[in-house]
Amino acid sequence: MAAPSARRRLARALVAVALVVVVTFLFIHIVPGDPARAILGPQASPDAVSALRDRLGLDRPLLAQFLDYLSHAVRGDLGTSVAEGVSVTSLMVGRAAPTVALVLCSAILTVVLTVPLAALAARRPGSLVDHAVRTVPLLGLGLPAFWFALVLIQVFAVRLGWFPAGGYGGSPLQSLRALVLPALVTAVSILPFTVQSLRVAMIEAADADFVAAARARGVPPWRVLRRYVFRNAAVPAVVVLGLNMGWLVGNTLIVEKVFAIPGVGALLVDATLSRDFPVVQGLALVIALLVIGTNLATELVRIGLDPRLRHGKESLR
């Protein structure tokens, strides 16, 4: 049955989280730079700096700090932001919504753009259309995301005024409108990979005997495309999308900055710059959980799409 493998998977995930915690803790403490100094600025007096160091417990042994962190973390207390003076969890909760919204919008937009493009390319492999669909997004890969973002802002926000030039908030509709351009930038950055993988998968699926058999016996063409070609091509394509989620999340960090989306990325940049250790640590943890969660979700979607991966059903021989 599924239980042992699920348990093993969960155990691995826990190990991963633990590793992430240790690695980020060491990482941010080994990277030089004094959070107290970084926060207070160059003209703060040594007194003020040492007072803050004292308050943060930065002069205690690393191990003691780590154990202290752990014992609080397991109770859901990720500490207090050094720079903002509020709890890390409350800080992150406020910042998570825009990021999650952005990642979701990006993922949806990616799918919406990938499917027709891949279908177009897969219709006649090797044709002019196919080459165009495959090479044009590659050009997008060459230009940096922030540059593409600036062009979009100049054209669609400053010139045309269709979308805001960055920012987030207001009504849900306003927020959604503000997410269109950033989601587009993110989607375009992974489009070459997703289009290519879906295209290959579709060509492969279209060549399968079951497609020819279905067409021959009279299954309507649109249904063949949907139920036979897409459904089978979706399995590897979902895996590629899942693999790219890390990249997608990484990209949102840059995109958040350019589009002034007050998300986790902006927080991470701020926190890293000001050596706000508790926040960096908390974010690393959350991002690790997100990535692991995404992997699990990808796997679940795969299992949902491909009955061969389902366990527990007895083979009917």
Next chain:
Amino acid sequence: MLATSPWKRALLAVTSVVAVGLVAGCGGAAQAPDASGGVSATAGGTPGAGGDLVLVQAKGTKTLDPVAAVSPEDIAPMYELYDTLYRLSDDGRTLDPSLATAAPVASAGGTVWTIGLRTDATFSDGTPVTAADVAFSLDRARTSKSAFSFLLGGIDSVTASDEHTVVIKTPEPSATLVPALGSWVASILPKGLAGKTDDAFFAAPVGSGPFVLGTWERGRSLRLTKNARYWQPGKPYLDAIQWNTVPDANTRVSQVQGGQADVASDVPFSQVASLKAGSAVTAGTFPATYTSMLIFNQRHAPFADVHVRRAIARALDREAITKSTLYGAGRPACSLLPPAMPFAATPACPPFDVAAAKAELARSAFPQGFPVELTIDNLPESSTTAQIIQAELAAIGVTVKIKVVDSGELYTVYGQQAYQMGLAAWASDIPDPDEQLSFILDPEAGGNAYYTGYSDAKVTALIKQARSSLDPAARTAAYAQVQDIVVQDVPQLPLSYRDNAYVWRRSVQQFAVNPMGVIDLAAVGVQE
């Protein structure tokens, strides 16, 4: 693959994300230390009442507690939420009474200061502002172990002698008392924080400034609305002001161009000229106290030699450095004190001259030159500056190796004096030279003469003397002498004075930024 090692990829993803964060963080906007007084530009006519003003800035406000505020984004709202006893005059060089009715009356040789308070000022909750509130607020600020409590460090006691009279005692005559009382650290809060805890009070702060807190979404926006009880008649003109966080400089400009925002700060210098002539927007630079400088660690042998420091001063073309980094938004430096600072003098700075530099170096213990490491942070303009320095010092035989550290790490390295030569910057918080000169020249003042180890008894004595003198002429003379000496001694080499660059919509009226980087938003309006 998916089934076998999700954790490997999670780990990879996280480390890459953290790395991205670091890199992105490093590329972030300059962390400009904040500034103190002087108006240099106005736009529009007499403001009409009403309207909202949206300002976009690189970072978010992190606290509403004046004692905890450190960054320009923290400090700007302080001047709107709270009042101080004195405030910067329009030219930004002197202070005018604000909650105080007049300049303090000094007695006992300048160690007892009596200040009368306005009787018509109330907090936004309607309670009157009293001397007890002032005493509480100043005590709270000067005894807090915060970054800027030192500004009020020269105070012995603050007492309320009656409801509207405050008496401040200083151990010695203090020329910096009034400028310090004009800084945000000295914001007046209700006594005892109206019985609330710090957290509760600053979640819904009560002040007597022109605006009150509307909404604050951390990291996203801070909105203040008009304080209907504000004591200055007719002010503020605006119904509301809102700061939005927009980390990317280009996006900030775009938002003003697109009408989403009215004012953007930290505009790239290279864009100011082209933005100036827009039909709906304009741009400008405002003199500030930000001074970039080269600092020399005197524990490192060559820099203990004054001839070496002088040789470097003559070998560097500060004009060229300023042009290629500031695009006209600043001037090459000579004195340690920027022109926007009161008492700034024009000492005789030896001009750029490679032959003279070589001759000077020949008189040192390192006549043939020496290799040296130049520590900088990872901002683009630092690397431009460093490359010019590297090329110019090569001409006198000093071979520079550039060492880049993360901007969050720079002052830790300097603080440990773990550098040889470094790029640093200073900006003042009050319109008085004492803060800067003490910190960067007096080895006792805490900064170890801005991490250089420089120590000159005469300079230290002059600074102390100027601080405790209430005679402007005597202060002028002392500061002039200090400025002359450091031009000769070169403990640090000032490179350029940098302005603050803004872009704003032409509908904004009376837009001006003082040398402390503060906009008097109570005086600003917008054309509907």
Next chain:
Amino acid sequence: MNPLLEVDGLSVAAPGRRGTTYPVRDVSLTVEGRGTVGVVGESGCGKSTLLRAIAGVLPRGLRAVEGTVRVDGREVDTRRPSGEVAMIFQDPMTGLNPVMTVGEHVAEVPRRRDGLGRRAAHDLAVHLLQEVGIEDAEHRVDAYPHELSGGLRQRVLIAAALSGSPRLLLCDEPTTALDVTVQARFVALLGRLVEDRGLGVLYVTHDLPLLGTMCDRIDVMYAGQVVERGSTREVLQHPAHPYTEALLAAAPRMDSRRARLVSIPGRPPVLLADTAGCRFAPRCPHAVDACDAAGPLGPGTSGHESACVRRDELEARSERGVAWR
């Protein structure tokens, strides 16, 4: 009355970098009506391509360039399925969509093309599954292909193929991947369906003896062409082409699962443009000069057709039961 299937002069071209090849070249064949016609030939000689052309599901890169295909006297477009023929593939693993249940496969055409209701389509599916001999059909409708054995899958494929009520069934080596007992049961089922439904079947295989048990007529294909044709008895007992004889000699032993025709030396040629003469000649131990000018199929002495220039000779010897030398 029109024949059920009439292929006339069909050529399928494969444009390639080194010139156009013709996997199927000038093939004519007929399935009169009810009954099974066999097509036999080595792997690579164009059998699958022929079937796919008839079904209108040629793979990418292949195009019918000459000739016609008629079903019931009406010409059909080889570029798209006519819906009147169904096809079963060699590999039951790949013939079914892995993400659809058995029931969905079988109920799909009645429901989506013929507009049956959900319930009716489901009942029909169960009925069809029972018809092809699947026990416990009510439960197995919900199974996924990977949950079934190869023999069951092949039956499901037939049920799905029958779901559109075709009159012609194209079978492309349907039993090659199955073991012998399963294969025998499958052939029996096919025979029953031909009887019960009046189906016409075009059955492709490389297993010549197998055809002997199930076909009325046999077409022997080599290198994209039909080289011999006749009644099953005639072809098996009096092969009139050396290639047919070689196939018979190389017939797989009954216990081997995937027999390969290793005993015919050489390989089928690549069919570049028009190669004149007999294409088997280079591999034929009995080739003579006249082979270079060999023509199309012609009638032999015993009434069936062969393309061999020495067909009469060959037939005569095989009739005498003497090994041909």
